[in-house]
Amino acid sequence: MRKLAFGMNLSLDGYIAAPGDDLSWSVPSDELFQWWSDRVGATGLALYGRRLWEGMSSHWPTADQQPGATPAHIEFARRWRDMPKVVFSSTTSAVDGNARLVTGDAVTEITRLKAEDGGSMDIGGATLAAAAMRAGLIDEYVIVTHPVLVSGGTPFFTALDNWVDLDLVETRTFPDGVLLTRYETRK
Numbered sequence: 001m002r003k004l005a006f007g008m009n010l011s012l013d014g015y016i017a018a019p020g021d022d023l024s025w026s027v028p029s030d031e032l033f034q035w036w037s038d039r040v041g042a043t044g045l046a047l048y049g050r051r052l053w054e055g056m057s058s059h060w061p062t063a064d065q066q067p068g069a070t071p072a073h074i075e076f077a078r079r080w081r082d083m084p085k086v087v088f089s090s091t092t093s094a095v096d097g098n099a100r101l102v103t104g105d106a107v108t109e110i111t112r113l114k115a116e117d118g119g120s121m122d123i124g125g126a127t128l129a130a131a132a133m134r135a136g137l138i139d140e141y142v143i144v145t146h147p148v149l150v151s152g153g154t155p156f157f158t159a160l161d162n163w164v165d166l167d168l169v170e171t172r173t174f175p176d177g178v179l180l181t182r183y184e185t186r187k
Contacts, residue, residue: 001114002044003120006129007142011150014157016086016126018150024150030072037076039142043083049109049128050089052098056080061097062130074142086113107135119182130158140184141166147177 008016011027017023028036040046048056063069064077085099088106090101096103102109108134113121123129132138141158166183173179 001116002116003139004110004114004123004132004137005120005140005142006123006133006138007039007140007144007146008124008129008156009146010156011148011153012145013149013151015150015155016073016145016151016156017154019153022150023153025150026146032075032174032178033072035174035180036173037072037079040083041079041123042120045113045121046083046085047121047123047132048085048099049112049125050087050092051088051127052125053089053092053095054083057095057097057099058138062184067145068164085171088125092183098162106131107137110137126154126156126158133158133164136164136183140169140182143181144174144179145179 009023009028009183010016011018011025013099056180062077064074066073069077081097083098085095086102086109087098087099088102088107088109090103106128110123114137120169123132131137165186167186168181169184170182171180
Protein backbone atom coordinates (compact mmCIF):
# COMPACT_ATOMS: atom_id res chain seq x y z
CA MET A 1 0.00 0.00 0.00
CA ARG A 2 1.35 3.39 -1.02
CA LYS A 3 1.52 6.39 1.27
CA LEU A 4 0.00 9.71 0.07
CA ALA A 5 1.46 13.05 1.19
CA PHE A 6 0.19 16.58 0.61
CA GLY A 7 2.99 19.12 0.82
CA MET A 8 3.13 22.75 -0.22
CA ASN A 9 4.61 26.10 0.70
CA LEU A 10 2.09 28.15 2.61
CA SER A 11 1.74 31.50 4.28
CA LEU A 12 1.42 31.76 8.04
CA ASP A 13 -2.30 32.45 7.56
CA GLY A 14 -2.72 29.18 5.64
CA TYR A 15 -2.67 30.03 1.93
CA ILE A 16 -0.68 28.31 -0.83
CA ALA A 17 -1.21 31.25 -3.20
CA ALA A 18 -2.10 34.86 -2.48
CA PRO A 19 -4.93 36.60 -4.35
CA GLY A 20 -4.34 36.53 -8.10
CA ASP A 21 -2.35 33.29 -7.73
CA ASP A 22 0.62 35.35 -6.51
CA LEU A 23 3.45 33.07 -5.36
CA SER A 24 6.17 35.73 -5.09
CA TRP A 25 6.18 35.42 -1.28
CA SER A 26 7.24 31.75 -1.43
CA VAL A 27 10.55 31.96 -3.30
CA PRO A 28 12.70 29.33 -1.56
CA SER A 29 16.19 29.73 -0.19
CA ASP A 30 18.86 27.52 -1.77
CA GLU A 31 18.57 25.13 1.18
CA LEU A 32 14.78 24.85 0.90
CA PHE A 33 14.97 24.48 -2.88
CA GLN A 34 17.39 21.57 -2.40
CA TRP A 35 15.00 20.00 0.13
CA TRP A 36 12.13 20.20 -2.38
CA SER A 37 14.40 18.77 -5.10
CA ASP A 38 15.39 15.83 -2.90
CA ARG A 39 11.71 15.23 -2.17
CA VAL A 40 10.90 15.15 -5.89
CA GLY A 41 13.79 12.73 -6.41
CA ALA A 42 12.33 10.38 -3.78
CA THR A 43 8.70 10.54 -4.97
CA GLY A 44 7.41 7.38 -6.61
CA LEU A 45 4.39 9.08 -8.21
CA ALA A 46 3.17 12.68 -8.25
CA LEU A 47 -0.52 13.51 -8.53
CA TYR A 48 -1.32 16.91 -10.03
CA GLY A 49 -4.44 18.97 -10.44
CA ARG A 50 -4.80 20.82 -13.73
CA ARG A 51 -3.70 24.29 -12.58
CA LEU A 52 -0.57 23.09 -10.79
CA TRP A 53 0.26 20.84 -13.76
CA GLU A 54 -0.03 23.78 -16.16
CA GLY A 55 2.34 25.85 -14.04
CA MET A 56 4.93 23.11 -13.52
CA SER A 57 4.80 21.74 -17.07
CA SER A 58 5.21 25.19 -18.59
CA HIS A 59 8.57 25.65 -16.87
CA TRP A 60 10.36 22.51 -15.67
CA PRO A 61 10.63 20.39 -18.84
CA THR A 62 13.15 22.86 -20.30
CA ALA A 63 14.32 24.77 -17.20
CA ASP A 64 17.72 23.10 -17.34
CA GLN A 65 18.29 24.48 -20.86
CA GLN A 66 17.58 28.12 -19.95
CA PRO A 67 20.42 30.66 -19.85
CA GLY A 68 21.76 31.00 -16.33
CA ALA A 69 20.23 27.75 -15.05
CA THR A 70 21.97 26.88 -11.79
CA PRO A 71 23.16 23.36 -10.99
CA ALA A 72 20.29 23.08 -8.47
CA HIS A 73 17.72 24.04 -11.11
CA ILE A 74 19.25 21.63 -13.61
CA GLU A 75 19.03 18.82 -11.05
CA PHE A 76 15.42 19.68 -10.12
CA ALA A 77 14.38 19.81 -13.79
CA ARG A 78 15.89 16.37 -14.42
CA ARG A 79 14.26 14.88 -11.33
CA TRP A 80 10.91 16.45 -12.20
CA ARG A 81 11.00 15.09 -15.77
CA ASP A 82 11.94 11.60 -14.52
CA MET A 83 9.25 11.47 -11.82
CA PRO A 84 6.10 9.63 -12.97
CA LYS A 85 3.06 11.90 -12.84
CA VAL A 86 -0.72 11.54 -13.03
CA VAL A 87 -2.67 14.65 -14.02
CA PHE A 88 -6.33 14.89 -13.00
CA SER A 89 -8.45 17.13 -15.22
CA SER A 90 -11.80 17.14 -16.93
CA THR A 91 -10.80 20.00 -19.26
CA THR A 92 -7.27 19.05 -20.38
CA SER A 93 -7.16 16.86 -23.48
CA ALA A 94 -3.56 15.63 -23.32
CA VAL A 95 -0.41 15.67 -21.19
CA ASP A 96 3.13 14.93 -22.23
CA GLY A 97 6.41 13.78 -20.82
CA ASN A 98 6.37 11.23 -18.04
CA ALA A 99 2.68 11.86 -17.27
CA ARG A 100 -0.70 10.32 -17.91
CA LEU A 101 -4.10 11.97 -17.83
CA VAL A 102 -7.09 10.90 -15.72
CA THR A 103 -10.42 12.50 -16.62
CA GLY A 104 -12.65 10.38 -14.38
CA ASP A 105 -13.33 10.46 -10.66
CA ALA A 106 -10.17 11.50 -8.83
CA VAL A 107 -11.03 9.89 -5.49
CA THR A 108 -11.66 6.52 -7.13
CA GLU A 109 -8.36 6.66 -9.03
CA ILE A 110 -6.34 7.86 -6.02
CA THR A 111 -7.84 5.06 -3.91
CA ARG A 112 -6.82 2.56 -6.59
CA LEU A 113 -3.29 3.99 -6.82
CA LYS A 114 -2.86 3.87 -3.03
CA ALA A 115 -3.73 0.18 -3.03
CA GLU A 116 -0.92 -0.61 -5.49
CA ASP A 117 2.63 -1.48 -4.59
CA GLY A 118 5.18 1.21 -5.27
CA GLY A 119 6.89 4.24 -3.90
CA SER A 120 5.30 7.09 -2.00
CA MET A 121 2.92 9.49 -3.72
CA ASP A 122 2.74 13.25 -3.43
CA ILE A 123 -0.42 15.17 -4.28
CA GLY A 124 -0.39 18.79 -5.39
CA GLY A 125 -3.01 21.30 -6.34
CA ALA A 126 -5.58 22.74 -3.94
CA THR A 127 -8.71 21.32 -5.54
CA LEU A 128 -7.32 17.82 -6.06
CA ALA A 129 -5.79 17.70 -2.57
CA ALA A 130 -9.07 18.93 -1.04
CA ALA A 131 -10.95 16.01 -2.62
CA ALA A 132 -8.37 13.54 -1.28
CA MET A 133 -8.44 15.24 2.13
CA ARG A 134 -12.24 15.03 2.38
CA ALA A 135 -12.08 11.35 1.37
CA GLY A 136 -9.54 10.61 4.15
CA LEU A 137 -6.82 9.54 1.70
CA ILE A 138 -3.96 11.78 2.90
CA ASP A 139 -1.45 9.97 5.13
CA GLU A 140 0.97 12.86 5.64
CA TYR A 141 0.84 16.65 5.58
CA VAL A 142 4.09 18.47 4.77
CA ILE A 143 3.68 22.13 5.62
CA VAL A 144 6.43 24.58 4.69
CA THR A 145 5.34 27.79 6.40
CA HIS A 146 6.73 31.12 5.25
CA PRO A 147 6.62 34.05 7.69
CA VAL A 148 4.16 36.15 5.70
CA LEU A 149 0.45 36.95 5.97
CA VAL A 150 -1.15 37.19 2.52
CA SER A 151 -4.71 37.80 3.73
CA GLY A 152 -6.54 35.57 1.27
CA GLY A 153 -6.08 33.43 -1.80
CA THR A 154 -6.00 29.65 -2.18
CA PRO A 155 -6.18 27.84 1.18
CA PHE A 156 -4.06 24.78 1.99
CA PHE A 157 -6.81 23.10 4.01
CA THR A 158 -10.39 22.45 2.96
CA ALA A 159 -13.51 22.25 5.10
CA LEU A 160 -13.89 18.74 6.50
CA ASP A 161 -16.84 16.81 7.90
CA ASN A 162 -14.79 15.36 10.78
CA TRP A 163 -11.65 16.09 12.74
CA VAL A 164 -8.41 14.52 11.57
CA ASP A 165 -5.95 13.72 14.36
CA LEU A 166 -2.31 14.13 13.42
CA ASP A 167 1.05 13.19 14.92
CA LEU A 168 3.99 15.57 14.51
CA VAL A 169 6.90 13.57 13.05
CA GLU A 170 9.38 16.27 11.96
CA THR A 171 10.21 19.94 12.32
CA ARG A 172 12.99 21.81 10.60
CA THR A 173 13.91 25.46 10.26
CA PHE A 174 15.15 26.89 6.97
CA PRO A 175 16.70 30.31 6.27
CA ASP A 176 14.49 33.40 6.35
CA GLY A 177 12.33 32.00 9.17
CA VAL A 178 10.72 29.27 7.04
CA LEU A 179 9.50 26.33 9.12
CA LEU A 180 8.84 22.79 7.93
CA THR A 181 6.37 20.73 9.94
CA ARG A 182 5.48 17.21 8.89
CA TYR A 183 2.48 15.39 10.33
CA GLU A 184 1.20 11.85 9.86
CA THR A 185 -2.49 11.10 9.99
CA ARG A 186 -3.34 9.13 13.11
CA LYS A 187 -5.17 5.95 12.08
